[in-house]
Amino acid sequence: MSEKYLIGVDGSEQSRVALAWGLARATERGAAVELLHVADDSFLSESVAFLSEAQEASEQMLQGETEYARSLGFEGRISGTAVVGHPIAEVEEASRHADLLVLGAHGGSRFAGSFFGTRAVKAAATAHCPVAVVPKHEPGTGVVVGVDGSEASQRAIAFAAEEASLRGAPLIAVYAWMPPLTPGLEYLWSEELVESQRAAAEEAIAIGVAGLAERYPDLEIRREIVQSPPVAALVQAAEHAELLVVGSRGRGGISRLLLGSVSHGVLQALPCPVIVTRA
Structure with a gap:
């Protein structure tokens, strides 16, 4: 059975750096990829209308990042999940069924779905699989x-x-x-x-x-x-x-x-x- 990589996406530059890294690795290893976008509901109204709108926005974000992944030339198996909820809790649950969780890295984001920066540290602490946190960097050796x-x-x-x-x-x-x-x-x-x-x-x-x-x-x-x-x-x-x-x-x-x-x-x-x- 091939590996499965779970990659967090939010449309930011930092997220896309991690996405490209994860897709390149998946191509090398023949791994399947699942993209995950979490719309943080911490500051959202609990009304059905607001939550429905947040879910729709999350799905649109996921669709856009899926198309971006394909534009990078990734030809492997790719699926996606868009949810509204607590980012760390959702990532932890999704990581139960992954072999590697890939996250971007930055100090914060204007996107409601972001779970990077210090949240990446929390995700690494709670995930049920190895976690890769990927910054923008120059390729090195070793x-x-x-x-x-x-x-x-x-x-x-x-x-x-x-x-x-x-x-x-x-x-x-x-x-x-x-x-x-x-x-x-x-x-x-x-x-x-x-x-x-x-x-x-x-x-x-x-x-x-x-x-x-x-x-x-x-x-x-x-x-x-x-x-x-x-x-x-x-x-x-x-x-x-x-x-x-x-x-x-x-x-x-x-x-x-x-x-x-x-x-x-x-x-x-x-x-x-x-x-x-x-x-």
């Missing part, structure tokens, strides 16, 4: 993945390795560490402390990438150990990359709303397209 030894990181590495292999790009595994001391007191760091931190980092990366060489014989794996806060390290490493992959620790229930400081931080910076993997 797939960067954050490594920290956690189960979430292990899932991100597996996802990133497959991405890098399919793209014929190097996998750049980044482990960022900071000694557990107050900044400015670096002179108190002992050589033993620094060496133990580096050893732990090297072990975490070694465990994280174990088995990848056998599974992907042609995959180039680069290991980077950086003495820096994780978000800063990943953003810098991905500045000229084609993709950054990070893991989410959400495991269901209320904990799914806690995206994690690293995932949240890179989604705010967006040095390149970012995919947040799910449990």
Whole structure:
């Protein structure tokens, strides 16, 4: 069974950047595409007439974006859903039946159907599938993945390795560490402390990438150990990359709303397209 990509649309330039990215990926992977437009009902009257008009406007927006998708040359399977409701709730429900959710990125929109900017962070926290947030960017090289030894990181590495292999790009595994001391007191760091931190980092990366060489014989794996806060390290490493992959620790229930400081931080910076993997 082929994959299905759910792509949020609202007619904005940022949305169309993500749409083009998602369609290109779907073409490469033979995936089906579903476009989703949500007319936010938060500020709408609850009268039947207003809601009916909002639904009609949502359907018109969806039709226009479907035609735009075809104008880009996409020849694969494409469907669409236009709804009136709470954007995050509607996206979460729709993501139950998708293999990847693709969203544009900007700080806000005049369109009632927009669920981007900070809402993209919320969507990434609540979605039931991996989420790609795509900014306007120059094509780069390499797939960067954050490594920290956690189960979430292990899932991100597996996802990133497959991405890098399919793209014929190097996998750049980044482990960022900071000694557990107050900044400015670096002179108190002992050589033993620094060496133990580096050893732990090297072990975490070694465990994280174990088995990848056998599974992907042609995959180039680069290991980077950086003495820096994780978000800063990943953003810098991905500045000229084609993709950054990070893991989410959400495991269901209320904990799914806690995206994690690293995932949240890179989604705010967006040095390149970012995919947040799910449990």
